[in-house]
Amino acid sequence: MAPSLRIFNEESESPKLLRVGTRLDKYRIVSRLGEGGFATVYAAYDTIEDRRVALKIPESRYLENSQTIDDLQREVRIMARLNHQGILRLKDARFVDGHFVMVFPMGEETLADRITRRIARSTAVDYALQMIDAVAYAHEQRILHRDIKPENFILFDNKLIQLTDFGLARIQTTAKHVSASGTLGFMAPEQAMGHPGYRSDVFSLGLVIYRLLSGELPDYPFEAPLPGYQKLRKGLSSDFVALIRKAIDPVPSRRFRDAVAMQNAVSRIRYPLSDRSVSQQLGRPVTVSRLSQRRAA
Structure with a gap:
């Protein structure tokens, strides 16, 4: 059976405050692009790959809800199985500094x-x-x-x-x-x-x-x-x-x-x-x- 995201979240530390300039591992937040549902999307800079990316980060309070965790896990697994030039590719998905971070290429x-x-x-x-x-x-x-x-x-x-x-x-x-x-x-x-x-x-x-x-x-x-x-x-x-x-x-x-x-x-x-x-x-x-x-x- 595949591990649940809850397993990985149990060991995470208190969520870091997110604002312009905040570092989440190799990603540095540049600006806030918008929000909808239970997540916020940020423009960020990948300091290792030297490129702009988009970060989709659910609000931390929602991660205490088991249904939200299940929904996130389903979304990640669905996107991971899709490989098509017309579908935005999921580059990374994991907990960083108490936040669940989904990383995508940055569009125009x-x-x-x-x-x-x-x-x-x-x-x-x-x-x-x-x-x-x-x-x-x-x-x-x-x-x-x-x-x-x-x-x-x-x-x-x-x-x-x-x-x-x-x-x-x-x-x-x-x-x-x-x-x-x-x-x-x-x-x-x-x-x-x-x-x-x-x-x-x-x-x-x-x-x-x-x-x-x-x-x-x-x-x-x-x-x-x-x-x-x-x-x-x-x-x-x-x-x-x-x-x-x-x-x-x-x-x-x-x-x-x-x-x-x-x-x-x-x-x-x-x-x-x-x-x-x-x-x-x-x-x-x-x-x-x-x-x-x-x-x-």
Whole structure:
């Protein structure tokens, strides 16, 4: 049986006060990036590897709760098993000076930050293709994310975008009722009722893509015409627009059954942009694995 994080935490000392300049082993905190749920994210400097990193550190008071420890351990083990260019890599995870520290590569900004500024249509579609590919990979590994939203996609150089924050993720085995965890505005209606599944991840992903390409986020229950729909259609092929509409269908059975099926569908769209010459220049064509083809809807 794998050891519990509680075993390692028992021998840790009193938590060190965290502020700019604080050293946690080889990491020096540079600034506070934000907080959400029960953890705070810091920008830090790795003094050994000479590079910037992001530290996700849960509040110490939560570490006294056995459920929080179990959730952290699950998140670490899920992220450790994921190896994909579209998923943020977990570099390190351990107790340091009384704090549980998760270390990640440092990106430039979140998608939530980026969509506040103008984005070239081809770049936005490229991001969408990468996001679909990343979630499809997670679903292939039977990982249900449950909190897909713009804040959980991190941008890097060369227009690379990566999915992160698997704090609510679960290994999908059998359907069962769970708490209605997620983010309002991006949560599928059935997930809000405590019944998340691959189709609810597809719904959230579809809404992120809709927001990216239209500048608007429809409120559920959706009413026609959807806000920003004309802007969504601008420069996109009708097939790609139809794919997005299918992903955000309020009725789960009418969506793609998982992101793998969504990936297969988008791979059959030869020209996602109405300008075919630009479509052909997209730098990251979606790669469909044999497993994906077997699971296509």
